[in-house]
Amino acid sequence: MEKTDAKGFGIVIATKLFAIYTFYFLMIMKHLVIIISILALGLFCNSCAEKSQAQEKTATITLSTAKCETCKKNIEKALKDVPGVNNAIVSTKAPKSVTVVYNASITSEQKICEVISKAGYNANGVSRDTAAYEKLDACCK
Numbered sequence: 738m739e740k741t742d743a744k745g746f747g748i749v750i751a752t753k754l755f756a757i758y759t760f761y762f763l764m765i766m767k768h769l770v771i772i773i774s775i776l777a778l779g780l781f782c783n784s785c786a787e788k789s790q791a792q793e794k795t796a797t798i799t800l801s802t803a804k805c806e807t808c809k810k811n812i813e814k815a816l817k818d819v820p821g822v823n824n825a826i827v828s829t830k831a832p833k834s835v836t837v838v839y840n841a842s843i844t845s846e847q848k849i850c851e852v853i854s855k856a857g858y859n860a861n862g863v864s865r866d867t868a869a870y871e872k873l874d875a876c877c878k
């Protein structure tokens with residue numbers, strides 16, 4: 738009788754120890770998984786940031802026909818919604834130009850010039866769209 742009790746007690750202790758070890762093992766594994774995930778995410782974000790930085794370019798496009806504040810607004814507005822264009826600042830003072838910060842993996846200087854042309858202005862070598870030019874305010878012609 739005593740022997741059986743001792744044996745039963747032994748099994749209970751062993752089971753409990755096993756449960757405790759399993760619990761701690763799982764806890765440690767869980768933490769490891771979380772830590773590894775965070776590290777992996779960090780590396781991933783880093784490489785993404787480096788990649789997008791590498792793709793970011795700045796172009797200065799000559800605007801031979803831009804004249805006034807309305808022109809500035811028209812061109813900046815046209816470029817604002819172009820996918821890949823991060824920033825565009827027009828200067829109507831000589832030398833008249835627009836400085837565009839864009840993502841080269843999404844758009845190009847040529848595409849940006851075409852957008853400006855469709856807004857009615859010459860952009861580098863791309864001549865203004867005549868129909869768009871006709872629609873401009875009198876002060877811009």
Ligand SMILES: [Cu+2]
Nearest residue numbers: 805807808877
């Ligand atoms: Cu104008």
